[in-house]
Amino acid sequence: MKKVLPLALAVVLVSSLLTGCGSTTSASDSATDVKDPNTITIAWLPNNAAEEFKEARAEIGKVIEKATGLKVEDKLTTDYAITVEALASGNAQLAFVGAESYVEAHKKNSKVIPLVVNSGDSGTLKDAMYYSRILVKKGNGDQYKSGSGYALDNIVGKKFSFVSTSSTSGFKVPSSAIVSHFSKxxxxxxxxxxxxxxxxxxxxxxxxxxxxxxxxxxxxxxxDKSDLSAVDDFDVVSYVDLTSGTDNTPGAVYTVKKDAADPFSKLAGEQFEVIQSVPVINAPIAVNTGALSKKTIDAITQALTSDEVAKNEKIFLPKDSKSKGIWKAPQRFLTTEDAWYNPIRELSK
Structure with missing residues (x-):
């Protein structure tokens, strides 16, 4: 990561992780006694709606079905806003969303709160983070060099690709970094x-x-549709290999795998390099507590945070696994609370 992070972004890492360390609040604490639907719907952002993540999604569904006795179905979305609205409205009772999407859903409906979040490799919230990165195509990095490192000074006038305005690592954090740098x-x-x-x-x-x-x-x-792109590590790690440098630090170079699935199937061997990398709070599986009963929320929480799920290799993939998944061992699901995401809200002020 850069030697000196913009202050607002440093707060995202430090404040949130410190706040979350002692958090044990259950989502069911905010639940009202409502009638459960016949089917629990889980909404997934476009990043996790791809075919290669089907097994991981299905395994989560099986765990919830076993815990609740209710049928589970996936709502695969093509737009962040659709996922946010589905969760806030209760059309989806659960959703795996980024921190910014969670904040937006909670703002729309205060009954939306975190159910669980994946830990860091320590098994705690102290290192529950991933990375928001600004990338360039390999060979173009010299345009952004500053001394022995990289700087954002030369990005003005370039073509830039964000993910979605509802994306934490694909818009909120990189845009805040850019504003922090240039507003001086x-x-x-x-x-x-x-x-x-x-x-x-x-x-x-x-x-x-x-x-x-x-x-x-x-x-x-x-x-080459963009000169620079905002891309996290979490959602593309299964498609690329680290070729040189240190993972998630400026100067790191990654190469698209030979067997990478769509949308990278025709881009094998293409390379990119990181010019900025900022740590971000892990994304929650959120619940609309006005759309599920306290009993059901308790059952889901207990199941997802169990040792059995933590050891489930279809959910938390071993590091040497050839399968495609969303979460990685030795992580596990832990409970957290709405306040853990306050630093993300601070970026909008």
Whole structure:
């Protein structure tokens, strides 16, 4: 990671992890006594709706079905906003969402709160993080070099790809980093994240595009549709190998695997490098407590946080696994609370 992180982004890591360390609040504490639906619907963001994650999604469903006696079905979405609205409205009672999407859903409906979140490799919330990165195609990194490291100074006027305005690591964190860096300059002293939504003459970027998923935002930079892309590590790790450098640090180079599934099947061997990397709070599986009974929420929470699930290799993949999954061993699910995501809210102030 950069030697000096923007202050607001450092707060995202430090404040949230310290707040979460002692948190044991159960989602059922906020639940009201409601009638359960016949089928529990879990909404998934576009990043996790791909076919290769089908087994991981199905295994989560099996755990919940066993715990509750209710049928479970997936709602695979093509847009972050659809996932947020499904959760907030109760059309989906559960959803795996990023921190920013969670904050948006909670703002729409305060009955939406975190159910569980995956831990760090320590098995605790102290290292429950992933990384928001700004990437360039391999060979273009020298444009952003500053001394022995990298800087954002030369990104003005470039083509930039974000993921979605509802994405924490694909918009909220990188846009905050850009604003934090450039607002110190007289020309950009009034720069706001909203100013990065559109490109063109007189704008900060010459062009702004939204990939809709981290995978497609990465495709954009690999195919020269963008000069730079915001892409997390979590959602693309199964498609690439670390070629050189230290994982998730500026200068790290990654190569698309030969057997990578779509949308990378025709991009095998293509490379990208990291010019900025910032740690971010892990994403929760959130619940609408106005759409499930306390009894059912308790049962789901107990099942997901169990040792049995932590050892389930279809959910938490071993590091040498050839399967495609969402979470990695030796992580596990833990409970947390709404306040753990306050630092994400702070980025909007």
């Amino acid at each position: 300059q007289d020309k950009w002293k009034d720069l706001k994240s909203e100013d990065l939504l559109q490109g063109g003459s007189g704008k900060f970027f010459s062009q702004v595009i939204f990939g809709g998923s981290h995978q497609l935002s990465l495709v954009n930079v690999l195919t």
